[in-house]
Amino acid sequence: MRLLILSNLFPPAFIGGYELAAHDVAVAMAGRGHEVLVLSSPALDGQPDPKLPFALQRTLNCVTHSQEPAVPEEAWRRGIGISVRNISAVADALVAFRPDAVLGFNTAGLGVLGLLRLLSLAAPAPVMFMMDDPFAGAPHDAAQIVRLRRMLGCVGGLEGMPTIVCSALLARELSGILGPFSPCAVVPAWAAPSNAGLAAPEPNGCVRFVFASRIAVHKGMLVAVEAAARVLATHGQCFSVDVWGGGAVAQMMLAAHAAGLGEVMRYRGVAEKSALQECLAGYDALLMPTWEREPSAFIVSEAAVAGCIPIVTASIGGAEYLLDRQHCLKIRRDPCDLAEAMASLIQMPPAARQAFRHRAQRQARLVFAPGFCMDRVEAVLRDTMARRPAPLLSPGEAALALTALAHLWRERVKGGIDAVGRVG
Amino acid sequence: MANVCHAVRLAAGPNGPETAILACGREGAADGVVLLNGDPGDLGSFDPAALDAALAPAAAVHVHQCLTPFGLFMAARARMQGKKVVGTDHGGGEAASLAAQSHLARLFHAVMSYSTLGKVAASDLAVMHWSLRGPVDDAAFTLEPDDRRDRFHVVALGRVLPHKGLDALISAMPEGLQLTIAGRSYDPDYREALNRLALGRAVRFEEGLDDDGVRRLLAAAGLCVQFSVHRDLAGRHITKPELLGLAPLEAMCTGLPTIVSRAGALPELGVLSGCRVAHDAAELSDLLHAHAAGLRWPGGAAIRADAVAAYGLAQFGRAYLSCITELLSCGC
Numbered sequence: 001m002r003l004l005i006l007s008n009l010f011p012p013a014f015i016g017g018y019e020l021a022a023h024d025v026a027v028a029m030a031g032r033g034h035e036v037l038v039l040s041s042p043a044l045d046g047q048p049d050p051k052l053p054f055a056l057q058r059t060l061n062c063v064t065h066s067q068e069p070a071v072p073e074e075a076w077r078r079g080i081g082i083s084v085r086n087i088s089a090v091a092d093a094l095v096a097f098r099p100d101a102v103l104g105f106n107t108a109g110l111g112v113l114g115l116l117r118l119l120s121l122a123a124p125a126p127v128m129f130m131m132d133d134p135f136a137g138a139p140h141d142a143a144q145i146v147r148l149r150r151m152l153g154c155v156g157g158l159e160g161m162p163t164i165v166c167s168a169l170l171a172r173e174l175s176g177i178l179g180p181f182s183p184c185a186v187v188p189a190w191a192a193p194s195n196a197g198l199a200a201p202e203p204n205g206c207v208r209f210v211f212a213s214r215i216a217v218h219k220g221m222l223v224a225v226e227a228a229a230r231v232l233a234t235h236g237q238c239f240s241v242d243v244w245g246g247g248a249v250a251q252m253m254l255a256a257h258a259a260g261l262g263e264v265m266r267y268r269g270v271a272e273k274s275a276l277q278e279c280l281a282g283y284d285a286l287l288m289p290t291w292e293r294e295p296s297a298f299i300v301s302e303a304a305v306a307g308c309i310p311i312v313t314a315s316i317g318g319a320e321y322l323l324d325r326q327h328c329l330k331i332r333r334d335p336c337d338l339a340e341a342m343a344s345l346i347q348m349p350p351a352a353r354q355a356f357r358h359r360a361q362r363q364a365r366l367v368f369a370p371g372f373c374m375d376r377v378e379a380v381l382r383d384t385m386a387r388r389p390a391p392l393l394s395p396g397e398a399a400l401a402l403t404a405l406a407h408l409w410r411e412r413v414k415g416g417i418d419a420v421g422r423v424g
Numbered sequence: 425m426a427n428v429c430h431a432v433r434l435a436a437g438p439n440g441p442e443t444a445i446l447a448c449g450r451e452g453a454a455d456g457v458v459l460l461n462g463d464p465g466d467l468g469s470f471d472p473a474a475l476d477a478a479l480a481p482a483a484a485v486h487v488h489q490c491l492t493p494f495g496l497f498m499a500a501r502a503r504m505q506g507k508k509v510v511g512t513d514h515g516g517g518e519a520a521s522l523a524a525q526s527h528l529a530r531l532f533h534a535v536m537s538y539s540t541l542g543k544v545a546a547s548d549l550a551v552m553h554w555s556l557r558g559p560v561d562d563a564a565f566t567l568e569p570d571d572r573r574d575r576f577h578v579v580a581l582g583r584v585l586p587h588k589g590l591d592a593l594i595s596a597m598p599e600g601l602q603l604t605i606a607g608r609s610y611d612p613d614y615r616e617a618l619n620r621l622a623l624g625r626a627v628r629f630e631e632g633l634d635d636d637g638v639r640r641l642l643a644a645a646g647l648c649v650q651f652s653v654h655r656d657l658a659g660r661h662i663t664k665p666e667l668l669g670l671a672p673l674e675a676m677c678t679g680l681p682t683i684v685s686r687a688g689a690l691p692e693l694g695v696l697s698g699c700r701v702a703h704d705a706a707e708l709s710d711l712l713h714a715h716a717a718g719l720r721w722p723g724g725a726a727i728r729a730d731a732v733a734a735y736g737l738a739q740f741g742r743a744y745l746s747c748i749t750e751l752l753s754c755g756c
Contacts, residue, residue: 150469153475153501401500402500403528404497407519411520
């Protein structure tokens with residue numbers, strides 16, 4: 001099949017797992033013999049792209065992503081609402097590439113509502129792969145979103161398009177924002193096993209924890225610091241916490257230093273995904289006290305596949321596939337509960353801890369197997385191609401109508417924003 | 425016969441919100457009017473499912489006041505349903521978007537105007553153009569007997585607004601003629617100015633006449649005047665004061681002779697036997713004096729026949745259906 005993939009950001013530089021997922025799917029589908037074109041925005045680091053097994057066109061404009069400082073209202077309108085430029089770019093690609101199917105990943109910052117509507121009107125076999133809420137974290141006015149959706153004639157859910165979600169948690173969250181819909185498949189964040197075997201327990205009995213994530217408050221960096229301080233106070237220096245990732249590193253390490261964790265908590269840097277995967281096998285457990293709405297988190301899958309026991313906020317999407325105390329430890333998102341979970345592993349006999357790691361690894365290698373996940377993605381695409389009727393409109397017609405609505409909406413919104421002031 | 429759906433934006437009342445009406449007509453059945461609740465000034469106020477359901481049976485959608493934000497919105501939504509879209513400008517303003525993005529006019533497969541002026545006004549819209557005449561409702565406005573008319577009774581019909589030139593008309597009225605201005609006032613300052621001008625003159629105002637009241641007025645009058653202007657009493661310039669001239673056409677359908685100004689599309693009515701064009705206020709005064717002195721007009725039947733042949737329902741309907749049929753069969 002000819003497959004068009006849309007993603008607001010695309011590696012090599014990346015912010016989170018969503019764009020890495022788009023990359024993995026593109027590689028996998030190209031590897032299965034499909035002709036793939038990826039549309040995305042310019043590289044975050046401005047570096048040229050490496051040689052890829054698929055075509056990549058960075059013709060989209062992403063106005064909002066988490067590395068940006070606070071954005072003005074106009075960027076919100078284009079990021080969440082509708083971007084005429086991106087409507088036009090995607091319509092052009094639909095005409096030039098003539099895909100058999102379109103797979104949409106993260107559309108945050110691309111004019112979410114407008115793109116969803118364009119795909120529903122004019123794309124052959126459009127499928128959305130949702131791994132996050134495209135409205136999360138951005139300043140917006142819910143009433144304006146509702147109003148624009150009504151103007152665009154949005155029918156609810158994801159415009160009737162088949163949707164793959166990474167967790168039931170995300171499906172519920174999206175239903176609350178976009179209206180009810182039934183995902184056609186649930187595909188978790190996948191992780192390929194590395195060649196590294198489970199590291200043996202430390203001879204001195206030290207338990208090795210790892211915090212590997214975007215270093216941010218919402219990922220629980222300060223919760224981890226406080227929990228580690230509690231454990232240090234109650235159990236002494238019988239554990240370590242390695243920190244991997246980019247973001248608010250200085251803030252986290254200064255907090256660790258202030259809590260007396262200088263010898264315990266060490267920053268290791270930013271690693272390539274494959275290199276980190278190799279390292280994870282050397283840790284006993286992953287600390288992941290992330291915010292309760294975390295939709296998936298690839299690191300949870302990657303840790304479990306490596307035999308690194310995930311200690312995770314109970315409600316997150318990634319925890320849906322793992323049983324508490326069998327394959328992971330599920331906690332409330334607070335330092336007390338995290339410290340208790342850490343202490344339970346410290347107090348656990350090494351053999352029992354290794355057995356726990358092996359259980360986690362076996363389960364993870366079943367449910368998070370990349371081949372299994374890609375099989376499901378491909379099956380959804382083929383099924384959609386077989387069932388979906390031909391698009392009602394040509395891309396040009398759809399783009400024309402959406403462009404007109406975009407201009408009309410902005411005429412009104414400008415006055416409304418001026419009246420209500422900055423939203424957030 | 426495919427269904428043609430109209431999207432009409434009602435003029436607002438002084439206090440209430442406006443309402444959009446979708447009218448769907450089916451051949452062989454009574455016309456159905458679908459009322460969509462919503463405010464044409466707030467395009468997000470319309471229930472999308474209800475709007476789509478209302479548009480669904482139609483093969484073509486005719487959007488009125490097509491250059492307004494509401495008009496562009498309806499055209500876009502109709503296009504999103506794969507409909508053929510025709511637009512007609514009746515005034516009511518233009519969306520700022522269209523001025524900046526003229527290619528948005530391609531939302532319309534065709535634009536229909538009902539006068540040469542309308543065609544000129546749409547000349548920058550790069551879409552197919554239909555130029556039809558009218559229509560005037562010659563079924564509602566029927567021939568009235570000449571012998572029941574009061575020659576010295578002059579009427580002016582329509583909204584009382586500055587661009588209607590009523591101030592010039594009052595000033596031009598000679599002794600011996602009485603004037604009835606029938607229509608609702610929308611500009612208090614202008615109405616006050618007219619009141620002052622009318623002092624000591626045989627001028628009366630009728631507001632709130634219903635359709636029957638208008639017909640009775642036309643039946644009794646001896647002359648109808650429509651003296652719209654491009655520059656009003658306050659010096660404001662109005663680009664399109666009259667796109668057709670419906671009031672004088674309705675009057676002529678009853679057999680009533682008319683005088684019109686040269687503003688907008690009004691002078692196009694000068695080809696009709698029952699219509700004379702006054703090029704300025706002085707000429708208006710001359711014509712009114714001549715009328716008072718016994719100026720001969722064609723008989724009412726001839727006046728009506730001329731108006732109906734050129735602007736009546738039947739000729740419009742034939743031309744309109746021909747255009748719609750062609751549109752539906754083209755591959756555009």
